[in-house]
Amino acid sequence: MESSVAVCPKRMQYGPCGGVEFDGRCEVAEHACVFLDTPTVRWAGGPVSPGAPAVPSVPEPGSDMRGLLRQRQIVVADLPARALSSASIEAVGGILRGTVDAVLAGDSGAERVQFSPAYRASLVQRAGLRVWTGLNCRDRNRVALEGELAALADAGVAAVHCVTGDHTDTGSRPDAQPVFDLDSTRLAALAREAGHLVSVAESPCAPPVSRRAARLAEKAKAGAEVCFVNHAGGAAPVAAFIREAQDHGAALAFLPCVPVVVDAASARLLESFTTLVLPPGYLGRILRARDPFAEGVAAAVELSQELLALHGVRGVNLSGGAGPDGAERFAEALAAIGTELAPTIAT
Numbered sequence: 001m002e003s004s005v006a007v008c009p010k011r012m013q014y015g016p017c018g019g020v021e022f023d024g025r026c027e028v029a030e031h032a033c034v035f036l037d038t039p040t041v042r043w044a045g046g047p048v049s050p051g052a053p054a055v056p057s058v059p060e061p062g063s064d065m066r067g068l069l070r071q072r073q074i075v076v077a078d079l080p081a082r083a084l085s086s087a088s089i090e091a092v093g094g095i096l097r098g099t100v101d102a103v104l105a106g107d108s109g110a111e112r113v114q115f116s117p118a119y120r121a122s123l124v125q126r127a128g129l130r131v132w133t134g135l136n137c138r139d140r141n142r143v144a145l146e147g148e149l150a151a152l153a154d155a156g157v158a159a160v161h162c163v164t165g166d167h168t169d170t171g172s173r174p175d176a177q178p179v180f181d182l183d184s185t186r187l188a189a190l191a192r193e194a195g196h197l198v199s200v201a202e203s204p205c206a207p208p209v210s211r212r213a214a215r216l217a218e219k220a221k222a223g224a225e226v227c228f229v230n231h232a233g234g235a236a237p238v239a240a241f242i243r244e245a246q247d248h249g250a251a252l253a254f255l256p257c258v259p260v261v262v263d264a265a266s267a268r269l270l271e272s273f274t275t276l277v278l279p280p281g282y283l284g285r286i287l288r289a290r291d292p293f294a295e296g297v298a299a300a301v302e303l304s305q306e307l308l309a310l311h312g313v314r315g316v317n318l319s320g321g322a323g324p325d326g327a328e329r330f331a332e333a334l335a336a337i338g339t340e341l342a343p344t345i346a347t
């Protein structure tokens with residue numbers, strides 16, 4: 001019988017990925033996810049890439065954000081800038097500066113071709129924002145990832161968010177060959193070895209639901225310190241997931257995702273996320289409102305406050321994105337949410 005790694009289209013050792021369909025099918029192949037019926041893969045320990053050179057000596061990356069997380073809860077916002085546009089990063093940076101603690105510059109299903117992570121990070125920093133850089137295993141082998149991690153450390157990014165990444169068969173560039181030399185768990189270990197504050201994602205609603213918390217605990221053993229909890233349908237399911245993860249020994253800072261929708265285009269973009277579960281009535285409340293922008297901001301603030309009240313939650317991630325021409329308007333929504341949340345942030 002073939003191993004899970006050989007059959008998984010992402011060649012994952014520490015599967016499953018977050019893209020398992022609700023009925024258990026693989027994100028990309030015509031079979032069930034190969035990790036559905038296998039025990040949770042335990043973190044093996046040891047260096048991920050023994051041949052990797054030592055990272056050049058730089059001021060400890062992530063130290064500023066580690067301190068901030070100890071001090072108070074934080075607000076992170078997805079970077080809504082257009083791909084391959086330094087002018088767009090500068091424009092949305094000007095809107096977001098001073099309203100959120102960092103922006104997550106991560107993977108995008110709509111725009112597979114992006115500036116390289118380290119270059120994009122430097123543009124975000126130049127715009128006056130802390131950058132929480134997303135890094136995926138789809139587009140780079142381990143040597144290229146080691147180079148990016150060294151560059152991100154040298155640039156002094158706030159943190160690195162390690163994901164396996166959606167397969168190239170989904171999204172806008174199915175002509176590209178996927179790499180998947182590593183997966184999110186091993187990338188988390190590599191990033192931690194490079195000195196970064198490391199975050200990972202986990203999807204409480206993706207099958208196998210009963211083993212998602214245990215999988216997260218293995219990512220924590222590998223080096224993750226922060227977990228972005230993907231959209232799970234509201235505060236109660238997030239609270240249950242955090243309790244379960246803590247029972248498995250995952251002593252992480254949790255940043256649940258808050259869906260941000262302010263118009264039909266941002267709703268469409270959010271709906272493209274894998275295994276998306278929203279609170280009941282959330283989208284309808286916004287899209288049927290007389291002023292969807294104001295209603296979307298109000299809904300996100302309310303949900304954020306519910307999530308920030310949960311034990312173990314150290315912040316929220318304002319999650320979503322704009323349609324093709326809406327980056328700056330979407331940034332205004334993120335800024336308004338961040339500004340409204342600021343007085344309620346707990347230490």
Ligand code: SF4
Pocket residue numbers: 007008009010011012015016017018019020021025026027028029032033034035
């Ligand atoms: S759903 Fe993800 S982890 Fe499971 S087999 Fe497919 S690619 Fe691999």
